[in-house]
Amino acid sequence: MDEILTNTELKMQEAVENMERRFTNVRAGRANPAILDGVKVEYYGVETPIKALATISVPEARQIMIKPFDKSSLSTIEKAIFEANIGLTPNNNGESIILNIPVLTEETRKEYVKQVKAMAEDGKIALRNIRQDANNEIKKLEVTEDDKKGLMEDVQDLINKYNDIVTEKLKEKENELLSI
Numbered sequence: 001m002d003e004i005l006t007n008t009e010l011k012m013q014e015a016v017e018n019m020e021r022r023f024t025n026v027r028a029g030r031a032n033p034a035i036l037d038g039v040k041v042e043y044y045g046v047e048t049p050i051k052a053l054a055t056i057s058v059p060e061a062r063q064i065m066i067k068p069f070d071k072s073s074l075s076t077i078e079k080a081i082f083e084a085n086i087g088l089t090p091n092n093n094g095e096s097i098i099l100n101i102p103v104l105t106e107e108t109r110k111e112y113v114k115q116v117k118a119m120a121e122d123g124k125i126a127l128r129n130i131r132q133d134a135n136n137e138i139k140k141l142e143v144t145e146d147d148k149k150g151l152m153e154d155v156q157d158l159i160n161k162y163n164d165i166v167t168e169k170l171k172e173k174e175n176e177l178l179s180i
Contacts, residue, residue, distance in 0.1 A: 019123035
């Protein structure tokens with residue numbers, strides 16, 4: 001019985017962490033190297049993450065600098081950034097690639113807030129699915145009805161806790177997006 005609760009809590013933690021990772025892809029007008037996490041570069045026939053091919057730094061608040069270990073990969077990294085469609089235009093200076101993060105307009109900020117709210121709702125849906133799976137497992141257990149009911153209440157307490165965490169993370173990200 002404790003195993004079900006432990007597994008359920010681990011799955012809920014993973015769901016919240018996944019949502020937070022998705023939040024980092026929504027830029028708030030500041031440079032964040034995490035927006036490049038999903039960008040893969042074709043390097044000697046293998047899809048390779050940029051951070052495996054280059055040093056990524058933030059020299060200024062709204063600028064990301066990508067300095068490849070192998071200068072011959074500069075153009076393929078630039079091409080991969082274009083194709084990733086992350087909303088940034090790479091500037092190749094022959095040594096490194098500079099990504100300038102544009103200032104967000106009020107309209108863009110509101111659009112990003114909508115995206116973040118949708119991501120938070122997806123996180124809550126994932127939590128509800130995890131609760132449903134746990135409750136189904138509990139129903140299959142051969143224990144008394146009182147024990148089953150108690151376990152289901154424990155699972156409900158877990159989902160309430162993690163829903164509060166999702167709501168708090170959403171508020172933090174909204175404040176980050178709306179602050180200038």
